[in-house]
Structure formats: structure tokens, C-alpha cells
Amino acid sequence: MTIRTTSRRSQVNKQHLYCILGIILAIVACRKSDDWVDISPFMGFQKARNFPEPVYNFATNKITEAGFNLGKKLFYEPLLSRNNTISCGSCHISYYAFTHHGHTVSHGIEDKEGIRNALPIMNLAWNESFFWDGGVHNLDLSSVAPIENPVEMDEKLSNIVLKLQKNKEYPGLFKAAFGTEGISSERMLKALSQFMLLLISDQSKYDKVQRGEGGMLFTAEEQAGYLLFKKHCNTCHSEPLFTDQSFRDIGLGLNPAKDYGRYDITLHERDKLKFKVPSLRNLKYTAPYMHDGSYLTLAAVMQQFQSGSIKLNNEETTQILAFLETLNDAQFTLDKRFAE
Amino acid sequence: MRYYLYSRIFYSYNMKNNFIILLAAVCFLFSACKKDNPISSTENQRGRVKLKFDHIVGGRVLQLGSATYTNAAAENYSIETLRYYISNIKLTRQDGTVYTVPKDSSYFLIDASVENSLFPKFQVPVGTYTKLDFIVGVDSLKNTEDIASRLGDLSVDKGMYWSWNSGYIFLKMEGKSAASSSGNYHFHIGGFGGYNTQTINNIKAVSVDLTKAGSSAVQEGLSSDIHLMVDVSLVLDGKTPFSIKEHPSVMFGEFSTSIADNYQAMFRHDHTHNFQKIAGE
Numbered sequence: 141m142t143i144r145t146t147s148r149r150s151q152v153n154k155q156h157l158y159c160i161l162g163i164i165l166a167i168v169a170c171r172k173s174d175d176w177v178d179i180s181p182f183m184g185f186q187k188a189r190n191f192p193e194p195v196y197n198f199a200t201n202k203i204t205e206a207g208f209n210l211g212k213k214l215f216y217e218p219l220l221s222r223n224n225t226i227s228c229g230s231c232h233i234s235y236y237a238f239t240h241h242g243h244t245v246s247h248g249i250e251d252k253e254g255i256r257n258a259l260p261i262m263n264l265a266w267n268e269s270f271f272w273d274g275g276v277h278n279l280d281l282s283s284v285a286p287i288e289n290p291v292e293m294d295e296k297l298s299n300i301v302l303k304l305q306k307n308k309e310y311p312g313l314f315k316a317a318f319g320t321e322g323i324s325s326e327r328m329l330k331a332l333s334q335f336m337l338l339l340i341s342d343q344s345k346y347d348k349v350q351r352g353e354g355g356m357l358f359t360a361e362e363q364a365g366y367l368l369f370k371k372h373c374n375t376c377h378s379e380p381l382f383t384d385q386s387f388r389d390i391g392l393g394l395n396p397a398k399d400y401g402r403y404d405i406t407l408h409e410r411d412k413l414k415f416k417v418p419s420l421r422n423l424k425y426t427a428p429y430m431h432d433g434s435y436l437t438l439a440a441v442m443q444q445f446q447s448g449s450i451k452l453n454n455e456e457t458t459q460i461l462a463f464l465e466t467l468n469d470a471q472f473t474l475d476k477r478f479a480e
Numbered sequence: 481m482r483y484y485l486y487s488r489i490f491y492s493y494n495m496k497n498n499f500i501i502l503l504a505a506v507c508f509l510f511s512a513c514k515k516d517n518p519i520s521s522t523e524n525q526r527g528r529v530k531l532k533f534d535h536i537v538g539g540r541v542l543q544l545g546s547a548t549y550t551n552a553a554a555e556n557y558s559i560e561t562l563r564y565y566i567s568n569i570k571l572t573r574q575d576g577t578v579y580t581v582p583k584d585s586s587y588f589l590i591d592a593s594v595e596n597s598l599f600p601k602f603q604v605p606v607g608t609y610t611k612l613d614f615i616v617g618v619d620s621l622k623n624t625e626d627i628a629s630r631l632g633d634l635s636v637d638k639g640m641y642w643s644w645n646s647g648y649i650f651l652k653m654e655g656k657s658a659a660s661s662s663g664n665y666h667f668h669i670g671g672f673g674g675y676n677t678q679t680i681n682n683i684k685a686v687s688v689d690l691t692k693a694g695s696s697a698v699q700e701g702l703s704s705d706i707h708l709m710v711d712v713s714l715v716l717d718g719k720t721p722f723s724i725k726e727h728p729s730v731m732f733g734e735f736s737t738s739i740a741d742n743y744q745a746m747f748r749h750d751h752t753h754n755f756q757k758i759a760g761e
Contacts, residue, residue, distance in 0.1 A: 200626055269675075275645040277675050280627040284636055284643035297637035325637045326627050405645055406679045407734065 182208070185265065188342035190350040190380050194265035196279055196337060201330045203337060206316040211335025213313065214328060216480045219303045221249055221293035228286065228332070231258045234479040237422035237472065238262060238339060244433030245397075248292035255397035257433035260426055262341045262472070263419065268385045272415045272431045275405045283332045297325040304328070341421050341472040349466070350380065358466065365463030372450050373460070376417045382467065387414035391448055395432045424468040438464065525606040527698035528758060529571065532707045533590050533598045534750070535562065542712055544593055551716045553723035555659035562592035562712060563640060564651035564743075565618050565633070566686075571604055571696065572611035579604050587618065589633035589640060601703075609696040612688040612706060616744060617650030619683060623672035642732070647672050650682055651743060653715055660728035667715065668731045669740050680732075682740035686747050694752035703756040709748045718742030 182205035187194060201207075214220065216229040231246045232238040238261035240246045246258045256272055270276040276285065286292040287300070304310040304323050314323045317331055348356040358366060369377075378384040387402040394400070394413065402414040415431045429435040435444065442457050452460065472478075535542035537549045537559070548556050566588050569581040581602050588600040622634065623646070630636055640649045649670040657665050673681035688708065690696055696704040716722065720738040730736050 197626070200628055271644070273644075276643070277624065277646060278626050281636065281643070281646045284641070284646075288643045296639075301637075325635065326630075329627055404732075406674060406677045407732075408677070408679065411677070 185337060186340075188340075188347060188351070190347060191263075191342060192266065192380075195268055196265040196333075198337075201280065201333055203334045204317065206313070207318070207331050207334040208338060210313045210317040211331040211333065212478075213309075214332050215335050219307070220287060220295060220300055222295045223249060224303075225249065226293050228261075228283070229480050231286075231292070232261045234475070235425065235473050237341065237425040237469075239426045241425070241427070244428050246292070248286075248289070249294045252291035254289070254291050255395075255399050256431055257428060259418070260422060261336050261339050262421065263381060264339070265337045266381050269416070273402050273405050274385075274387060274416050279333045279336065280329045283329050297328070300328065301325055339472075339478055341469040343471045344421065344469040345466040346463075347380070347469075359462070361459055361462045362466050365459035365461070368452070368456050368460050369463050372445075372452070373420075377420050382420040383417045385417065387411065387416055389413040389415075390444070392430060392434070392444070395434065397432065399432065401431065420464060421467045422469055422472065423464055425473055525700040526603045527606050527700050528601055528703040529604050529609075529696060529698060530599050530601045530703050530705045530756075531566075531612075532705055533600075533710050534707060535592050535598075535710050535712055538711065538713045542592060549713065551713070551724065552721040553659075553716075553725070555657055555724050557657035557659070557665065557716075557724060558655040559592075559653065559712065560656065561652055561654040564590050564616055565640065565648060566590060566600065566614045566616055567618055567622075568613075568615040569600075569602065570613040571609040572613070573607050574610050574695070579607075579609070584629075586614075587622070587632070587634050589638060604698050606698050606700050609698065609704075610689070610691045612690055612696070612749070614686055616684045616686055616740075616747075617670070617682060618648040618672065620672040620681070623647045624675055642668075642670060645675075645732075650684075650740070651715075653712070657724045657728070659724040662728065665724050665728045666731070667729075667736075667739055669736045669743075671732060671736060671740075680734070680737055682736060684740050684744040686744060688747060688749045690749055690752065693749045694754070696752050697754040699755055701758070702754075703758050705753040705756050707750045707752065709750045711746050711748065714746040715739060715743045718745050 184203050184205075185194075185198065214228075215232075216227050218224045218227045218230075220227060226249050231240040231243075231248070233241060235241070240258035243258070245256055246254045248254060259272065264270075264279055267279065268274075268277070270279065270282040271285065276282050284297065287295055287297060301323055304314075310323060311321065314327055314331075315321050317334075318327050345356065345358075348354065349358055376384055376386065376388060389401075389412070392413070400412050402411040402416075403409075405411075423429070423438060427436060427438075429438070429441050435441045438461060442452070442461070446452055446457070537547075540547070540549070542559060542562070544562070545558060545560050548558055550556055567586050568583065569586045571579045571581075573579070581604065585602055589597060590600075591597045618634070622629070627636070634648075636643070640652060641647075642649060647670050649668045651667070651669045653667045655665060656663055659665075669682055671680040671682040673679065673683070690706065696706050698704045716724070719741050722735075722738065727735055730739055
């Protein structure tokens with residue numbers, strides 16, 4: 141059972157919250173431990189008013205608190221890598237909106253380097269495809285890629301299942317999450333999805349302005365930037381997710397890793413050097429930028445677009461950057477429910 | 481030995497077709513009378529078909545690892561891994577009607593190193609079948625389904641799955657060859673046509689005529705065992721012979737379509753054992 145409140149993160153001030161939590165804890169202390177789930181404030185998947193309907197098929201993987209908790213534990217579990225050193229959280233760090241801050245391309249097992257910049261784990265319930273090349277279409281199948289990638293975690297699903305079965309805690313956690321005994325790769329992948337699906341970033345200033353929360357408004361500069369954004373950027377970085385999920389070549393050229401992006405999936409000439417349009421939420425935390433992390437600052441990114449077909453003067457660039465600031469969601473990066 | 485005593489074995493070759501049909505008919509009548517069932521209700525009566533995949537390399541029995549073979553380009557190679565999917569099995573009766581094995585019971589991962597995997601078995605309505613159809617690979621629909629429907633042989637942890645495009649590897653063949661600069665060769669052939677953008681499609685339909693070497697007569701409670709010879713040398717030396725030196729590693733790319741065309745033709749019907757008693761298998 142879950143208790144639902146009207147807004148995912150209600151406006152109740154912190155003191156009230158702690159007071160309520162205290163009472164809940166006191167009640168819990170007097171009950172048997174397995175009653176805990178009945179009164180926990182787990183809210184499941186909640187869609188913000190300004191967001192579209194999610195793409196993920198929740199009917200195939202019902203989100204429960206036990207499932208989310210198991211998914212979170214697995215996400216931060218080094219046993220998922222061949223030599224038990226790397227977890228998903230090693231490259232997807234909560235403070236950096238679940239990216240691998242400070243690395244142009246991600247570093248995996250035994251410090252092996254990949255060829256791509258880690259994507260944020262954020263608002264994945266709305267993704268039509270995954271990865272920079274869109275090779276995978278189902279979140280539940282996405283986790284297999286980092287696990288089996290020889291330069292990321294280099295492990296076999298079947299071997300992880302064996303490791304988890306031998307572990308003291310996991311058998312009980314899987315039972316709690318799925319109702320019956322048994323650890324399988326299917327269940328593991330579904331639990332990981334349950335955790336990732338709740339990593340929702342919808343508390344930026346932009347979101348609050350859109351929803352009219354607390355009379356929040358853009359400054360004049362942000363508003364000017366918003367209008368310019370709609371004119372020059374929104375075709376690809378479409379609101380409110382800030383991506384139309386298409387694949388485009390914005391003229392970065394072929395990098396030394398010879399990454400042709402979407403072409404590797406479709407083998408069509410026309411798809412050479414096309415990459416998924418990334419979301420522009422939380423740019424403050426997700427540097428470096430682009431599929432290979434070769435752009436270290438937003439100024440450099442803006443220069444790249446200007447060298448193409450988008451003509452902006454300095455003032456306009458500053459305004460757009462001011463607007464992009466409003467897409468940062470500090471609350472998301474600090475949320476204790478998501479952090480390791 | 482017990483097995484032989486109790487089973488009625490009929491080797492049906494070219495020359496013996498009439499004899500076999502006669503015997504089949506007699507057996508049919510026999511079983512029909514015994515059970516007191518009208519022959520017309522055969523749709524509800526089921527028997528078993530067992531396919532047997534016998535792997536050979538040209539004129540030799542496949543020996544994983546140890547043996548050395550030579551291709552048309554005069555390169556030596558060994559075979560350490562040979563695995564492929566067959567799926568979407570259909571059987572055609574003498575009168576042209578078709579029985580399609582229920583889709584979800586028709587996926588089989590054949591692995592030359594796993595004895596048990598070489599004999600896919602399934603239930604079919606009683607009757608005489610003259611043609612066997614299947615796909616080498618996994619149909620495109622299954623390639624796009626979610627994790628919950630990827631069960632058994634289709635589990636994504638069988639090493640026959642590309643995590644980066646969530647598609648299956650249809651055929652995996654690996655081994656050693658001095659012709660390759662690394663000393664090894666790898667053929668991982670897949671490609672289901674793409675999720676929403678069309679791309680290479682290596683799903684190959686195989687149709688095997690059973691009339692020449694023995695139709696499959698399926699009788700209630702008994703097994704009809706269809707033996708196929710699978711000549712693995714044709715992966716390299718089929719329609720488009722190629723050299724390992726030039727293509728030591730073929731995965732998702734244009735050339736993979738030539739290899740898929742090659743192996744599409746490697747299945748040959750050798751013979752059928754009808755009316756096999758199903759001994760505690």
C-alpha cells in the first residue's frame with residue numbers, strides 16, 4: 141500500500157515533516173517490523189502536471205516501495221561488475237544529475253575508457269529510446285548494456301544472479317519486491333528500472349513557472365532567453381523534456397574514436413554522425429557536454445551552434461544561457477531517496 | 481536395447497516410399513481401431529515431432545575444438561563455438577494444409593556443445609507431413625518485445641543477445657584459424673530489420689522437403705524423428721565463399737548478410753524415423 145499526496149514533493153515545511161516522521165517512527169516502533177510498508181510515505185510514480193504521459197509501460201513492472209529499494213541497492217551494488225568494483229552509481233552520480241562528472245568519456249572497470257559521455261539517469265519514463273544512438277527501446281533492457289560492456293562492468297547477467305543468490309540479503313529483498321522467492325536476471329533488470337523510473341527531475345524553476353507554483357515568474361532576461369530558445373532551439377530540444385528524441389548531426393565531425401552514432405544501429409549512410417538530441421535539464425551538473433564530452437563549457441557549446449546555422453549576438457547568447465539556468469533542479473541532485 | 485525392442489522403427493528412404501505409406505496407413509488403422517476413435521478427429525490427437533540437428537563439416541562429423549577443417553580458400557580452421565536459433569516452426573501436410581507450432585513453444589537455441597539442445601521437440605496433430613519450415617534466427621516481433629517475454633532459450637543472458645540494440649544474435653560461430661592475424665575468427669550474425677528504422681534483416685527462412693527422404697508420419701503418443709544434416713562448412717563455403725583472412729570478425733555489418741545467405745542453405749533432410757516410442761526422455 142502506498143500513501144499518495146497531491147504533489148510529489150509537497151510544500152510542507154521541513155519542521156512539520158520531521159514532526160510527522162517522528163510520529164510515524166514512534167508508531168512503527170510499537171508495531172511488528174513487517175507492518176512498516178503499510179504506513180511508509182512512498183509515493184510511487186507521480187507525473188508532474190506540465191509533463192506528457194510517460195512512454196514506459198508500467199503494467200509490465202508495477203512500482204512498489206520494496207521494488208524501488210531493491211533497485212536502488214542494485215544500482216549502487218559493485219557485485220554487478222566482474223571484479224566487484226564498479227556499480228551503476230560509479231558513473232551515474234546523484235550530485236551530478238546521475239552523470240560521470242569530470243570525465244569526458246566514462247571510466248569503467250580497471251579504469252578502462254569508453255567512447256561516450258555518460259548520459260544522465262533522469263526522466264527515463266519518457267524515453268522512446270536509450271543511449272546516444274537509440275539502440276535500445278526498452279528501459280528494462282537498457283541495463284544489460286553497461287553490465288556486459290567490457291569497458292564498463294564486464295559481467296554476465298547469469299553470473300550476477302549467482303552472486304546475488306549467495307548473498308545474505310538479496311534473496312529476502314527479491315522476495316519482498318516480487319512476492320515470491322527467486323532471483324532472476326529479469327527481476328534484477330525490472331528492479332533497476334523501478335529505481336531509475338523514479339529519478340524524475342521536474343522541480344526546476346522552469347517547471348514551477350510553467351505550473352504557476354507560488355507565483356514564480358521568469359526574470360526579464362530569462363523570459364527573453366525563453367523566447368529565443370523557442371525560436372532557435374525548441375525544434376530539437378522540445379519542451380518540457382527538452383528533447384524531441386530524434387537523432388541529428390550538428391556538425392561536430394568524426395571524433396578520434398570513430399563513433400558514427402546512429403549509423404552503428406541502422407547502417408544507413410544518412411545516419412552517420414547522428415546522435416540523440418540530449419535533454420537540456422540540469423546542465424549545471426552534467427558537464428562535460430556532447431556525446432563524447434568534448435565540450436567542457438556551455439559557452440563552447442553555444443559557439444558551436446553559432447558557427448552553424450543559428451545566428452545569435454552576445455546579448456542573445458547571454459539570455460539563452462540565463463534561460464538554461466532555469467532548467468537546473470538542485471532538489472533532484474540532493475534528494476536523499478536517490479543518493480547512495 | 482530395451483528401447484529397440486519396444487519401438488517400431490521404419491527407415492523411410494526414397495525407394496521405400498510406397499511401402500512406408502502403406503505401413504503408415506496400417507499403423508493408423510491399427511491405432512484408430514484400438515482406441516475406437518474415428519480418424520476424422522485427428523486435429524485433437526497429438527503426437528510428437530523431434531528434430532535432430534546433426535552437425536557435419538563437409539564429409540566429417542563436427543568435432544568442437546579439436547579438429548581442423550579446410551575451407552574453399554584453403555585456410556585451416558577449427559570450430560569452438562556453434563550456436564544458432566531456430567524458431568517459428570511449421571509443418572505442411574500432404575494436402576497442403578499447414579500446422580504452425582504455437583509461437584512461444586517454437587524457439588530453440590541449438591548449441592553444438594550441449595547434447596540436449598540438438599533435439600527440439602514439440603507436439604503436433606496426428607497426420608503425415610511432407611514439408612518442414614523454420615526460421616534460422618528470431619522473428620522481428622520477438623526482438624522488440626520486453627524482458628518478460630524473453631524466457632527460456634530467449635533469455636538475454638544466453639550470450640546470444642546484443643545489449644546495444646536489444647536484438648538477438650541468430651548464429652554465433654567462433655574458432656581458431658592461422659589465416660586470421662589474431663589467430664581467431666568470430667562470426668556473430670544477427671539483425672532483425674530494425675525497430676523503427678529499417679536496417680539489415682538476416683532472418684532466414686528454411687524450407688525442407690521431407691518427401692524425398694521420408695515424410696513425417698505423426699501418430700498419437702509416438703514420435704516422428706526428423707533428422708537433419710547441418711553442413712557447417714557452408715557457413716564459409718556456401719553461395720558466397722569467403723576467406724577468413726579477409727573477414728576474421730563479422731558482426732553487425734553489410735557482409736553479415738552474405739554469411740546469413742550461406743548458412744540458410746546448410747540444412748538438409750537426411751531421414752525420418754517414424755513411430756518412435758517415447759521412452760522416458
